[in-house]
Amino acid sequence: MGSRLSEICKELKVCDLEQFIPEVELNEPKQFLTDIMELALKERRNRRIARLIKRAGFPAAKTLEGYDFSPITFPEGFQRSDLLSLNFIDRKENVLMIGAVGTGKTHLSIALGVKACMTGYEVKFYRTADLVNELVEKQRLGTIDKFMKAIMKCNVLVIDEVGYVPISKQGSELLFSVISKCYENLSIIITSNLEFGSWNSIFGEARLTTALVDRLIHHCHILNFQGKSYRFQQAIKRKNAMKEGSE
Ligand SMILES: Nc1ncnc2c1ncn2[C@@H]1O[C@H](COP(=O)(O)OP(=O)(O)O)[C@@H](O)[C@H]1O
Ligand SMILES: [Mg+2]
Secondary structure (H helix, E strand, C coil), X not given: CCCHHHHHHHHHCCCCHHHHHHHCCCCCHHHHHHHHHHHHHHHHHHHHHHHHHHHHCCCCCCCCCCCCCCCEECCCCCCXXXXXXXXXXXXXXXXXXXXXXXXXXXXXXXXXXXXXXXXXXXXXXXXXXXXXXXXXXXXXXXXXXXXXXXXXXXXXXXXXEECCCCCCHHHHHHHHHHHHHXXXXXXXXXXXXXXXXXCHHHHCCHHHHHHHHHHHHCCEEEEEECCCCHHHHHHHHHHHHHHHHHC
């Protein structure tokens, strides 16, 4: 049977405080209570962060730790520190990451998303193809409004890999409507291997592409990712290290 303390915690809607007793030193009553409540608060915050990260749907666990920013060219007036401060989220500005495959776009977009979750923001991460499939499916089922509402509740929408596969007309229109709705309501982080000039080939239709790019680039910071594929470079490094090891 639970203790009276457990019952009280339940009714107060705090976690079971009893678990913290062994962790806290008792010098005087107020300090003891404060330290216990401090641990309870920390636990609640950590749980919320874990929930936010889970709900975001990141495809992998990536952090900013050890991330090499040298392949990235930042636009004027928006430096690395501006990106990392996440102030762009409060200002509902967009970040566009453009560069070849393997240059670290997905990694950085996940790491920023995780950091946003840790700050308490709601994030949703989608690969473009998955988002489009889901939009088409939800439209078929008649639940698209609900789905859109859920997206609009977020602070950040990450759309990864725009441009890797062409999108159907219906898919393009639905994606366009998501981006239009997000416009000035929440931040979008988009990654793409293609410059805007080639976006016609993704969305098929010039008029739609122009309207979409217009919405996106207003309040947008464009980061250019240069350099050789990071994956490729790491593979070469490994190969060289192996060679040296065998000599
Ligand atoms: N600048 C970087 N710093 C640290 N790791 C990187 C960097 N760029 C890429 N990587 C690593 O290389 C791999 C490919 O990066 P990824 O983000 O998937 O590239 P992209 O999305 O641009 O194709 C990942 O495992 C990623 O963690
Ligand atoms: Mg990628």
